[in-house]
Amino acid sequence: MIALDCGDDFAIWRDQARQLLGHGIDPATVTWGQTWMDDLLAVPTPLPAGPGPFHARVPAALLAQLEQAGRYRGEQRWNLLYEVLWRVAHGDRTAMLAGDRLGSELQRRIRQVGREAHHLHAFVRFVPLPEALAEQLQLDLVAYHEPAHDILDSASAHFAERLGRQRWLIATPHDGIRYDGAQLDYRRQCPQDWRQWARNADDPGAELWLAYYRHTFNPARLNPGALRQHLPGRFWRHLPEGPLIPELVGQARHGKQRDGQALEIGRQQGKRIGAGGTDR
Amino acid sequence: MQLTAKLGILADAAKYDASCASSGAPKRSSRGRDGLGATDGMGICHSYTPDGRCVSLLKVLLTNFCLYDCQYCVNRRSSNVPRARFSPEEVVRLTLDFYRRNCISGLFLSSGIIRSADYTMEQLIRVARLLREEHAFRGYIHLKTIPDADPLLIEEAGRLADRLSVNIELPTDASLQRLAPEKRASTIRQAMGVIHHGQQAVAGEPRAPRFTPAGQSTQVIVGADATDDSTLLRNAESLYQGYGLKRVYYSAFSPIPDSPSSVPLAAPPLLREHRLYQADFLLRGYGYKAGELLGEAGNLALDIDPKLAWALANREVFPLDVNRAEPALLARIPGIGLRSVQRMVALRRERRIRYDDLIQLRCVLEKARPFIVTSDYRPAQAELRSGLLRARLREPQAPVQMGLWG
Numbered sequence: 245m246i247a248l249d250c251g252d253d254f255a256i257w258r259d260q261a262r263q264l265l266g267h268g269i270d271p272a273t274v275t276w277g278q279t280w281m282d283d284l285l286a287v288p289t290p291l292p293a294g295p296g297p298f299h300a301r302v303p304a305a306l307l308a309q310l311e312q313a314g315r316y317r318g319e320q321r322w323n324l325l326y327e328v329l330w331r332v333a334h335g336d337r338t339a340m341l342a343g344d345r346l347g348s349e350l351q352r353r354i355r356q357v358g359r360e361a362h363h364l365h366a367f368v369r370f371v372p373l374p375e376a377l378a379e380q381l382q383l384d385l386v387a388y389h390e391p392a393h394d395i396l397d398s399a400s401a402h403f404a405e406r407l408g409r410q411r412w413l414i415a416t417p418h419d420g421i422r423y424d425g426a427q428l429d430y431r432r433q434c435p436q437d438w439r440q441w442a443r444n445a446d447d448p449g450a451e452l453w454l455a456y457y458r459h460t461f462n463p464a465r466l467n468p469g470a471l472r473q474h475l476p477g478r479f480w481r482h483l484p485e486g487p488l489i490p491e492l493v494g495q496a497r498h499g500k501q502r503d504g505q506a507l508e509i510g511r512q513q514g515k516r517i518g519a520g521g522t523d524r
Numbered sequence: 525m526q527l528t529a530k531l532g533i534l535a536d537a538a539k540y541d542a543s544c545a546s547s548g549a550p551k552r553s554s555r556g557r558d559g560l561g562a563t564d565g566m567g568i569c570h571s572y573t574p575d576g577r578c579v580s581l582l583k584v585l586l587t588n589f590c591l592y593d594c595q596y597c598v599n600r601r602s603s604n605v606p607r608a609r610f611s612p613e614e615v616v617r618l619t620l621d622f623y624r625r626n627c628i629s630g631l632f633l634s635s636g637i638i639r640s641a642d643y644t645m646e647q648l649i650r651v652a653r654l655l656r657e658e659h660a661f662r663g664y665i666h667l668k669t670i671p672d673a674d675p676l677l678i679e680e681a682g683r684l685a686d687r688l689s690v691n692i693e694l695p696t697d698a699s700l701q702r703l704a705p706e707k708r709a710s711t712i713r714q715a716m717g718v719i720h721h722g723q724q725a726v727a728g729e730p731r732a733p734r735f736t737p738a739g740q741s742t743q744v745i746v747g748a749d750a751t752d753d754s755t756l757l758r759n760a761e762s763l764y765q766g767y768g769l770k771r772v773y774y775s776a777f778s779p780i781p782d783s784p785s786s787v788p789l790a791a792p793p794l795l796r797e798h799r800l801y802q803a804d805f806l807l808r809g810y811g812y813k814a815g816e817l818l819g820e821a822g823n824l825a826l827d828i829d830p831k832l833a834w835a836l837a838n839r840e841v842f843p844l845d846v847n848r849a850e851p852a853l854l855a856r857i858p859g860i861g862l863r864s865v866q867r868m869v870a871l872r873r874e875r876r877i878r879y880d881d882l883i884q885l886r887c888v889l890e891k892a893r894p895f896i897v898t899s900d901y902r903p904a905q906a907e908l909r910s911g912l913l914r915a916r917l918r919e920p921q922a923p924v925q926m927g928l929w930g
Contacts, residue, residue, distance in 0.1 A: 343871035343881035366568050370625050385624060403626075405562035406663075408554035410624065426556060452618065453627050455528045459535035460583060461573035464778050464791060470576025474569065485571055493574045504778040505598065505605075509536045514604030514782075517589065 246274040246289050250322060252394065254314045257322050258307075261329055266296025271330045276322035300333035306340055309354060315394040316353040324349060360391055361399035367479045368403070370412060371445040378411075381441065382424065385412040388442040388482060396421055397430045404428065415442035450484050457485040462504040463496035525608060531618065533608040537588035537599050538634060541691075541743060542773040543666070544569075546580040546629040548738035549686040552662040559660025560623060561630070563686070568629045581632040581666060582622050586610055586647055590636030594693070594704040596748040596787050598780040599636050605781070609638075612651045619655060623663055630664025630686070631655070637670065637706075645673035645681065652684040664738070671707065671715040678715060679735075682722045686738040687770075690715045695759050699749040703786060713767075716740065720767040739770030746800060747792030748777040752822035757803055757814040764807065774800040799824040806830060809862060810855050827918040832858040835895055836910040842895040843903050846877050858917075859891030891917060 246269065250257035257276070264274055269292075310325045328350050331339035338344040342351040370385035378384050385407070389396075396414065400421045403412060413422040420434030431438075471489070480486030495507060547567030554561055569578035587609035588599040598605060615633065622628045633651055637644050648667050655661040666687040669678055682688055690712055694700045697709045719740045726732040742763065744756060760772040776797040779789060803824055806812040810831075817830050825833050835842060835858045844853055846868055854865045864885050871877055879901040882889060894903045894913055 338871070338874050341871050341874065342867045343877065343884050345884060348884040362568075366570050368626050372624060387626070402562075405553040405555045405564075406560070406626075407624065408557055408560050408660075410560075449621065452528055452531060453622060453625065455531050456535050456582065456584075456618075456622070457571065457573065457579070459532045460539050460579060462539050462575045462577070462778060465575040465577070465776075465794065467576035467794075468574050471572045471574050474576070474578065475572040483571065489574055496574065502779060503781045503783075504539060505781045506532070506536050508532060509606060510781060512533075512606040515607045516604055517591070517601035517607075519593075519601070 246291055248274065248276050248291065248322075250276060252321070254311050257314065257325070258310075260291065261326050262300075263291060263294075263296060264326065265300045265329065265333055266294075266298050267292045268296070268298050271323065271327040274323070274326065276326075300329075302329065302332050303337070303340075306332055309340065309350065312357055313350050313353040315357045315398065317393050318353070324353075357393050357395060360393045361395045363479065364389060364391055364395060364399050365402050367475075367483060368414060369483060371442075371447045372449065373441075373445060382411055383413060383422075383441070384410045386442040386445050387412070387414045388439070389414055389416055390478070390482065391416060392478075394419075400430075401428065413438055413442065415439040447484070453484060454488060457488060458492065459506050459509070461492055461506070463492070463506070464502065464504045466493065466496040468493050527614060527618075530608040530610055530614070531584070533606050534584045534586075534588060534610060537605070537636075538583045538585045538632075540598065540775065540778055541583065541632070541634060541668075542577075542775040543689065543741055543743060543771070544578050544580045544583060544632065545666075545687075545738075545741075545771065546664040548770065549664050550734060550737045554660070554662050557660070559662060560620060561661045561663030563629075563662065563664055570627055570629065580628065581630050581664065582619055582628045583632040584610070584615065584618075584634075586612075586615065586633060586635040586644075586651065587638055588636050589638050591639075592637050592704070592706040594707065595784050596693075596703055596745055596777060596780070602784070603780070603782060612647065612654055615651045616654045616659065619663075620659060620661065623661075628663075630666070632666040632668075634668035635670075641670045641672035642674050642677060645670045645677045649677065649681050649684065652681065656684050666738075669715055669719065671711045673715070675715075675718045678718045679722050682719060682735045683733055685736060687741060688719050688736050689741045689743070690719070691743045692759070692763075692772075693743070693745055694749055695744050695751040695756050696749070699751065703748065716742070716763070716767045716769075723768065740767065741769060741771040741773060743773040743775055746774050746776050746797055748787050753796075753800060753803070753824045754814070754818045754822050756800060757807070757818060760804055761807055761814040772804060774804070793826065795826050796824075799826060799830060803830040811852060828914060829858070829919075831856070832891055832917060836914055839910055843897045844895060845897040846882070847872055847899060857892050857895050859888030 248260050250260060310329065314325055328339045328346060339346050340350065341347040368387045368389050370387045372385055373383060396416055396419050400414060404423050409425040411423060411425050413420065415434050415438045420431045420438045422429045480489060545567050548565060549563035552563045567580055569580050571579040573579060589607050589609060590599045590601055593600045593602055619631045633648055635644050635648055652665050652667060665685045667681050667685040669681060669688045669690045671690055692712060693704055700707055700709055719736060722735045726735045763769045763772060774797050776792050776794055779791055783789060803817050806817060807814060817834060824830055844857060846854060851865050851869055854860060854868060855862055864887050867885055868877060871881060876899040879898045
């Protein structure tokens with residue numbers, strides 16, 4: 245058994261895989277990550293040196309697909325990629341296609357990674373820093389996010405497009421990224437102070453968004469199942485509107501389902517207008 | 525009045541418009557530039573409220589003061605609701621603040637009619653102009669168009685906004701006359717024509733200034749009058765063809781507080797709205813015609829989806845051999861969507877498709893099974909009569925209706 249570690253870095257894995265493929269090494273005899281230690285039968289053998297005699301040709305699209313699927317955090321993260329690569333390099337292209345058992349898992353991972361990038365774009369919430377602090381830290385906006393896959397590096401340029409010259413950072417439990425208005429600075433290990441700024445930012449201006457969220461909700465159409473399907477519970481914690489969700493569901497269940505108006509509006513004094521446009 | 529209080533009133537007043545799409549805008553970026561905002565054609569849902577609807581845009585009215593007395597509308601002049609009015613600067617401030625926080629991808633601004641149609645339209649344009657010109661805002665802007673406004677104003681709005689929409693509101697002239705006496709179907713269609721004309725004028729001219737690059741849409745209220753699905757869908761079909769509309773939104777009539785007696789007290793089943801969206805999607809994406817989906821029937825079936833209904837009514841087309849059938853026909857198999865069709869076509873270039881492959885493709889085989897032939901499968905139920913099949917495939921009708929969002 246050949247045991248390898250690529251530090252969850254695609255570029256390293258790619259070089260390792262190329263070498264393995266060159267020596268015609270079967271996917272069943274190679275493993276990445278720490279799990280091989282648990283395998284009592286595994287006796288580590290070294291990776292053979294040199295490029296090896298076999299010159300594999302694979303479609304260009306495959307490499308991009310493997311890179312994307314490599315961002316998926318889960319069991320057999322790198323082994324699966326090598327198995328796909330091995331089969332395609334030996335002429336079986338179905339290993340890339342969703343109809344195949346392995347290909348279907350590859351495509352599922354690619355989809356999950358794409359979905360997680362989309363979650364980043366959708367659910368990251370920046371907190372604007374007060375002017376003095378912004379000046380001190382050279383930072384206008386901070387956010388804390390917990391992505392399920394390694395998408396921060398590849399998916400964050402999106403915010404540079406959106407936010408112009410604003411300076412921002414996104415901290416996660418693993419990595420972090422910062423933009424100074426011109427350059428992105430990605431760190432595989434998120435610096436401790438980045439994480440602290442992001443997690444402890446005061447937000448006196450949050451009230452407006454919460455008011456909007458409350459009022460754009462239509463209690464007459466209550467459908468918490470659909471909410472959960474699109475906005476998984478794991479994101480609620482980091483969304484300012486997260487704590488409002490159970491409260492609004494509760495209110496709607498207790499009698500606010502008759503019409504669409506929010507309770508607070510119904511309690512206010514109304515105003516009819518005359519046919520000529522005068523108040524009545 | 526405090527800004528938060530105004531926001532509450534004017535968001536509450538705007539929520540009955542179903543559209544919240546931010547997709548279809550051209551590629552714009554603020555990277556390394558002054559200003560704010562980007563679009564790339566993909567819409568983003570930044571949140572969902574407990575009604576299951578996506579929050580993509582800041583959707584508010586500029587004011588809910590209104591001279592009109594549309595019976596289905598919570599903001600009609602005879603309605604006893606609290607009223608408020610934003611200044612254009614306030615809407616700009618809210619849009620930019622929410623955008624920086626990444627809570628929204630843009631603004632959807634509408635308004636009650638104050639003073640005159642032209643005046644109201646001018647106010648909406650002023651907000652868009654402030655955003656685009658003073659603040660170099662490149663995010664998504666959707667403006668509601670006031671049908672009776674001067675065509676020159678509508679054209680001006682079309683150059684600033686990604687999307688314009690004119691609401692049909694009610695599907696027939698008679699219903700409009702009865703429930704929205706100040707509105708006329710003819711001026712609504714005229715406004716749609718002005719927008720469509722503006723789009724055609726720049727089509728195929730890459731250097732021309734953009735005009736509503738994300739297209740125009742409309743909304744029709746379902747269940748406030750007695751109009752059937754057949755009329756609604758044939759109407760939608762004619763709008764897609766006649767005015768190049770991107771979307772028709774169907775909004776199940778939502779009961780409003782202090783409801784007048786001319787409109788129903790209860791909402792129609794949300795499932796009806798859901799079936800209309802499914803049928804509408806079949807018109808836009810799958811090449812079905814409204815006539816095919818409804819035939820003689822006035823309304824879509826609630827217990828089965830419209831694609832399955834069509835398949836059951838056209839058994840002579842099936843079973844289809846998935847290794848041979850044209851892609852357009854594959855897309856007519858219940859339980860098999862457009863994405864699966866693409867994948868099946870890719871797979872069958874490499875080898876013959878087996879039944880197991882369809883499981884891997886996550887096709888809904890419950891529905892597809894009676895209608896397909898694969899290299900190793902032929903349906904035993906092919907002989908089964910449609911009535912029996914339908915009984916087997918109908919969705920259980922729960923007492924609480926679901927309202928999936930399309």
